[in-house]
Amino acid sequence: MKKSIKSLAAGLIASILTISCAAQTNLEAFESEANTVESLAKKNALSKSSFWQDQIIYFIVTDRFSNGDKKNDFNVKNDPWAYHGGDFQGIINKLDYIKDIGATTIWITPPMDNRDVAFKADFGGGKMQDIWGYHGYWFKDFFAVDEHLGDMNKMRELITKAHAKGIKVLLDIVVNHVDYDHPYAKDKNNPQGKYYKWFNHHGKINDNEWSDPWKVEHGELAELPDLDQTNPEVYDYLVKASKWWIQQAKPDGFRIDTIKHVGHEFWKKYSKDIHAYAGDDFLLLGEVYDGIPENNASYIKDGLDSTFDFPFYYAIKDVFGQGKSPRQLAKLFEKDNVYPNPNMMSPFIDNHDVPRFxxxxxxxxxxxxxxxxxxxxxxxxxxxxxxxxxVGLPGGPDPDNRRDMPWNTKNAGLTDYVKKLTSVRKNYESVRRGKQLEMWQDDQVFSFLRTSGDPNTEVITVINNSDGNQTRTIKVRAESKMQDGTQLKNILADDGILVNNKSITVTLAPKEAKVFVVGTAKNSVKKK
Structure with missing residues (x-):
């Protein structure tokens, strides 16, 4: 979720509607079964790291992806801040598309029941407007599916059909905050209220307070009611809600929002309890919106399996988006030793909280x-x-970065390029699980080797980030098993090169990447 939003609560509580008792009903039903439900823990033949390192995640903002059932099009409007009609059925209809581009896991935005009405707020620009919870991050009921997306049966169908196609599913959850329409938040500012102690009361996080870890953890993100996870009742409630989704929907893991807004002690206990319930192979992938590797690593050491690689997000944006030196990439890779297992980090180019690349x-x-x-x-x-x-979907800051998926717009060259890259990940174990060893760095060119010990599965990536042609003769790493005379083909085109004198000579066009694997290309260099 986005790190700061201006004046979210301006006009937020114009009126509080009567809240249904669905949350309490579902919670009580779950509690009544809790002592008899067996743990869903499963043991996988592969270690968790190997199991998940094989995956390629495709992130879907459900409301903006595909409208498969118009019967649940409540409050759908041609407005970037409103619901657009995407739902679980829409994702089901597109599972073959997702598989075809090479994704093996889908992450969907929170399916929990969100507020039913819009509120007026200024999200920047000085304009008050209606804002809807189409994105899923403003819960009013942790124990129900949002009616805009479908119901629990439809969600189970989505996960079952995804599994049948070899696709795993991650559900997005939030434990940091709730919406003002959550029944426990209605009376949160009343010191005599039943749920007063469920919430922190330290005001919003101001723009000049993002470097203060205490305020980031205890303040209100975008002025939303901030839960106090140190309260045992709150912890118990959040764990029960998490287990309920695991029990009811049977996902393969959680993407967890706003990690750094919740204290380390919570994550240590929560990670242990959820893994004990759902199994060691149940993925806990956290959003630590922070560009410092040590800060990301600290939450993994708490028990999370992985975090999104925000440090590399910023580096990718600078180097490839703005043309800065690839040496920045090499410098950041030097920090990989702070992570328990850097192969479990999740690099990305952009997402729903930042402008598209x-x-x-x-x-x-x-x-x-x-x-x-x-x-x-x-x-x-x-x-x-x-x-x-x-397909090259553009988009500026929120909500422009959440445009509808353009199903009638094609970019065959880019899509095929992505498919070639997902294919090399699937077909070469070294790219998924192998060591990564730098081969070259300068201000224009960056190169690295992926190896797992078998010379036939080694992969070499060479990237020219400059606006001119570049040729480099690069020594093959001593750890590589490639011998002189080995022919290499570029999977992104039809050219090839030869290992000669334990080196490769590569010529790249402006802004070109080449990914070499062992094999003979149509335009190969002949053996001498």
Whole structure:
């Protein structure tokens, strides 16, 4: 979720509607079964790291992806701040598309029941307007599916059909805050109220307070009611809600929002309890909106399995989007030793909280995007692709970065490029699980080797980030098993090169990436 929003609560509580008792009913039903429901924990033949390192995540803002059932089109409007009609059925209808582009996991925005009415607020620009909870992050009921998306049966159908196609599903959850329409938040400011102690009362996080960890944890993000997770009743409630979704929907993991807004002690206990219930292979992938590797690593050490690689998000944007030196990438890779397992990090180019890559890339944007994709898909980690990236979907700051998926717009060259990259990840174990070893860095060119010990599965990525042709003769790493005379083909085109004197000589066009694997290309260099 976005780190700061201006004046969210301006006019927010114009009226509070009567809240249904669905949350309490579902919670009581779950509690009554809690002692008899067996743990869903499963043991996988592969270690968790190997299991998840094989994945390619495709991130979907459900409301903006595909409208498969117009019967649930409540409050749908031609307005970027309103509901647009996307739903679970729409995702079901597009599972073959998702599989075809090479994704193996989908992450969907929170399916929990959100507020039913809009409120007037200024999200920047000095204009008051109606804002709707189409994105899913303003819960009023942790124990119900939002009616705009479908129901629990439809969600189960989505997950079952995704599994049948070999696609895993991550559900997005939030434990930091609730919406003002949540029944427990209605009376949150009354010291005599039943749920007063469920909430922090330290005011909103101001723009000058983002460097203060205490205020980030205890303040109100976008002025939303901020839960006090140190209260045992709140912790119990959040864990029960999480287990309810695992029990009811049977996802493969959670993407967890706003990690750094909740204290480390919570994450240590929560990670342990959820893994004990759902199994060690149940993924806990956290959003730590922070560009410092050590800060991300601290939450993984608490027990999360992974975080999104925000440090590399900023580097990818600078290097490939703005043409800065690739040495920045090499410097950041030097920090990989702070992570328990850097291969579990999830690199990404953009998402729903930041402008899309093409928005800031300027001229020659598609070629810059291709470089970023080639890097992200062959570097260490579990790559995440934001829906629409594969067709070059543009978009500025929120909500423009959440445009509807343009199903009638094609960009065959870019989509095929993405498919080639997802294919190399699937077909070469070294890219998914192998070591990453730098081969070259300067202010124009960056190169690295992925190896797992078998020379036939080694992959070499070479990227020219400059606006001119570049040729480099690059020494093959001593750790590589490639011998002189080995022919290499570029999977992104039809050219090839030869290993000679334990080196490769590569010529790249402006803004070109080449990904080499062992094999003979149509335009190969002949053996001497």
């Amino acid at each position: 093409l928005h800031d890339a300027g001229s020659n944007g598609i070629n810059k995007l291709k470089l970023a994709m080639a890097f992200t898909m062959t570097m260490r980690g579990i790559p995440t692709i934001y829906y629409g990236t594969e």
